[in-house]
Structure formats: structure tokens, C-alpha cells
Amino acid sequence: MPDPTYKYGERDVPDMSRRELVPGQGRIAGYLAVLLGGMSVAGVLCFRYPTIFTTAELRATYDVGMIRVLLWVCIWGALGFGMFNLARWMHRRKAAAGVALSLAALALGGASVEAGAVAPTKMSIGLDFLLISVLSSGALYVVLEKLFPRYPGQVILRPGWRLDAGYFVVNHLLIGLFLFVGNSFAPAAFGWAVNARFQTFLQALPLPAQVLIVLMAADFVQYWVHRAYHEVPVLWKLHAVHHSAEHLDWLAGSRTHLVQVLIDRSLVMVPLYLLGPDKAALDAYVVIAAIQAVGVHANLSWGFGPLKYLLVTPQFHHWHHSSDRPAIDTNYAVHLPLWDALFGTYHMPDAHWPIAYGTVKPIPRTMAGQFIYPFVPESEPTAPS
Ligand SMILES: [Zn+2]
Incomplete structure (x- = not known):
């Protein structure tokens, strides 16, 4: 119930325009190169070392063929966005990192990497859980928040996003x-x-x-x-x-x-x-x-x-x-x-x-x-x- 003694008001969202991802500046491609490159390496590691990097409860639920297609998209997406930025000499460090990560994923076996044997284990690192969450809730909510924002002035890379992304990664891996x-x-x-x-x-x-x-x-x-x-x-x-x-x-x-x-x-x-x-x-x-x-x-x-x-x-x-x-x-x-x-x-x-x-x-x-x-x-x- 509202408090009759309190004056409710509208939140004054600080100006975040400098943090906005604007097409054409190279930041979107740079971040995508790093994100997709990281996901590529993580995906290949899940295939190669499933006992260490995948979750027994989740393994039973996914379609391996579909995951290989997504892995292929991540590897070539990272390489593409990275090269695109390098060709334009924009956000070069992110671009180079994306290219390096996609090449590492290819060197480790790429989308057709042979799946390693699964051994029984009490505990593993939830790298597969992290990837699935980025691809599902991450992708879904970024789109929904752009389409139906409560605070339209609040950008994706708002203050504190790195800290929260760190927690997102750690709390999924654990x-x-x-x-x-x-x-x-x-x-x-x-x-x-x-x-x-x-x-x-x-x-x-x-x-x-x-x-x-x-x-x-x-x-x-x-x-x-x-x-x-x-x-x-x-x-x-x-x-x-x-x-x-x-x-x-x-x-x-x-x-x-x-x-x-x-x-x-x-x-x-x-x-x-x-x-x-x-x-x-x-x-x-x-x-x-x-x-x-x-x-x-x-x-x-x-x-x-x-x-x-x-x-x-x-x-x-x-x-x-x-x-x-x-x-x-x-x-x-x-x-x-x-x-x-x-x-x-x-x-x-x-x-x-x-x-x-x-x-x-x-x-x-x-x-x-x-x-x-x-x-x-x-x-x-x-x-x-
Ligand atoms: Zn609380």
C-alpha cells in the first residue's frame, strides 16, 4: 500500500549517453567479438572435458547437434566481428582478443571437436550452465529491456555492469x-x-x-x-x-x-x-x-x-x-x-x-x-x- 506521508516521485536516471552502444562506432562489434570468442573457447572446453566443465543435471537436457551449430556461430561470429573491427582499425584490443579466442577455439577442435568421455563426479564447474544462461536469459532480457524498458535512459552497459557480470560468471561456474x-x-x-x-x-x-x-x-x-x-x-x-x-x-x-x-x-x-x-x-x-x-x-x-x-x-x-x-x-x-x-x-x-x-x-x-x-x-x- 502507498505511504500517505511520503511524496513519491520519478527516478532521475543519470546521463548514460556516453555508455550507449551506438552502431558504427565499433564498440558493439568489439564487445560481440570478445563475448562470442570467450563463449567459443568455453564451448569447446565443455565438449573436450565434460567431466570437469559440464553439469550432470544439465547434460541430460541438451541437444548436442544444436549446441554444435551454436558453437560454430560463436566461433565464426567472433572471428568475423574481430576482423571487421581490425579492418576498420576500431576498438582493436577487443577485436584482437575476439580473433585470438576464436582461433584458440578452432585450434582446440572447433565446432566439430570430439566429445570427451564422461566420468562420474560429485562436483563440476558449471561452464555449460553459464553458456546456456548467457544464450537464454541474457539474450532474451537484453532484447526485452530494449523493447519495454521502465527506464529508457538506462543503457545495457550501465554503471556497475562489470561487477554484476563478474558475479553472473562466478555464481554460474559454482x-x-x-x-x-x-x-x-x-x-x-x-x-x-x-x-x-x-x-x-x-x-x-x-x-x-x-x-x-x-x-x-x-x-x-x-x-x-x-x-x-x-x-x-x-x-x-x-x-x-x-x-x-x-x-x-x-x-x-x-x-x-x-x-x-x-x-x-x-x-x-x-x-x-x-x-x-x-x-x-x-x-x-x-x-x-x-x-x-x-x-x-x-x-x-x-x-x-x-x-x-x-x-x-x-x-x-x-x-x-x-x-x-x-x-x-x-x-x-x-x-x-x-x-x-x-x-x-x-x-x-x-x-x-x-x-x-x-x-x-x-x-x-x-x-x-x-x-x-x-x-x-x-x-x-x-x-x-
Ligand atoms: Zn533483500
Whole structure:
């Protein structure tokens, strides 16, 4: 609900025109050369060393023929964009890096590289997960944010994008660790609480009912964990890293402290483990969670009509990231605003979006600085947001 004592306003987006990617200047081709070149090398490494660089859970889902086509496009795209810029003598370092990376990918076997043998392993580096996320959510949201931006003046390469891209890469590569810890915690700590009769009853329910129950249970846990991050000062320092983004877009949600990811993954698995739904319901939950995790941070103007009362939307979560006074410590839910409505933390002034984002008190702006920030004592006590 809006706060009648607060004067809502329109956010003043700083001038980012210098950062805008304008066709003809060589920056677009330069960045594409580096991005596609990096993806080419990563893709070839996934084929050659699948045990090290691919995720067992994902391997079963992809079409190898299609992946080889994409790899071919990346290699020759990087080479093409790189040569194009070198010929024009524009953004030469990025162009040369793109060419070098594409040549390295070709030297390692290119798109027809022979696939290595897969050996059983407990943990791997999620290079395949990173590539799939760049190709799916990355490509999709960059286009959507250009077509339907909430803040048209906010560019793709807005301040802080490098830091968030760093988190995006690291938090994807570590998926093996997160899955291992997450999947181990619930059985170890709550194995005693599993009720086979209850799980059989749940599995007999129609799929939509199972998905709804899973969403509600997972979000109930996430609501209280999230609220604890905000209301317990020592936990707030950990979570402040996620809130330090001052410009929200699809990439900003990646900015999350490693320890927080481990805690979140472990605790959210508890209700899923105890409920024990069908695999199809679990898969549907994972897809919804993945779309919402990225989408609610996006620079997207979609209001979602009456759906906004049922599902967490970008506007709802943008308010959670706001440093505007009435929004501080509100909107904790990740999937369903229901929990905020029930527990008195719902804040959704329909006609308005935040004036400012980020933490009230600045925190370090590098990944290393943010990593140690929660563990370094401060002389003065910190307050949430
Ligand atoms: Zn938060």
C-alpha cells in the first residue's frame, strides 16, 4: 500500500549517453567479438572435458547437434566481428582478443571437436550452465529491456555492469558446489522429518496443485530467511551486497554474496525435500524460480495487470531494492506477494516506481571488497538498508 506521508516521485536516471552502444562506432562489434570468442573457447572446453566443465543435471537436457551449430556461430561470429573491427582499425584490443579466442577455439577442435568421455563426479564447474544462461536469459532480457524498458535512459552497459557480470560468471561456474551443498543439507539435517505417507498423498495431487504447494512452501521459507537478512544486523551485511546495485536490470540480480547463495540454496531445499513432489512439479518450480529470479530485477515496464497480486513482478521487487523511506524492509517474497500481505511487509504503490535504489550506507564496489565486507567488524553499528 502507498505511504500517505511520503511524496513519491520519478527516478532521475543519470546521463548514460556516453555508455550507449551506438552502431558504427565499433564498440558493439568489439564487445560481440570478445563475448562470442570467450563463449567459443568455453564451448569447446565443455565438449573436450565434460567431466570437469559440464553439469550432470544439465547434460541430460541438451541437444548436442544444436549446441554444435551454436558453437560454430560463436566461433565464426567472433572471428568475423574481430576482423571487421581490425579492418576498420576500431576498438582493436577487443577485436584482437575476439580473433585470438576464436582461433584458440578452432585450434582446440572447433565446432566439430570430439566429445570427451564422461566420468562420474560429485562436483563440476558449471561452464555449460553459464553458456546456456548467457544464450537464454541474457539474450532474451537484453532484447526485452530494449523493447519495454521502465527506464529508457538506462543503457545495457550501465554503471556497475562489470561487477554484476563478474558475479553472473562466478555464481554460474559454482553451480556444482551450490547443488552439492544444497542437496546434502536437507537430508542430513531433516532426514528424520520425512513422512512417506504424506509424500505419497502429495504426489497423488494434480500437477498444478503440487506446483502451487511447492511455490508456497519454498517462498514461505525464503520470506523468513530474507526477512532475517534485513532485520538481523550481522546478516544484513551479507545481504547488503545484493542490495548495493544502484541500477537494476536482468544482470543486477546476480550480485549476491557466495555465502548467501550457499545459505539460500540449502534452506530452500528443505521444504522441497520434505514435500517430495513429482519430478515434473519440481522441474516446473525450477523453471518458474529461474525466470522470476532474473525477471524481477529486470528494467522492464510490464505491470502484469491483476497478476501482480498473485506473483512477484519487477515493480514489486524493484520496490524491495529501493532506498526510498517507505520501501525499506518491505516486499521480501520471491514468488508470491501473499506472504508480505499476510505478515505486514507489503509495499506496492501501484502508480509509482522507486526514486532511488541501493543501500543507504555505501559498501565496497569490488567483488573482493564485497566478499570480505560482511566479515570485517565496523566501529559503528550498521542498520538495515
Ligand atoms: Zn533483500
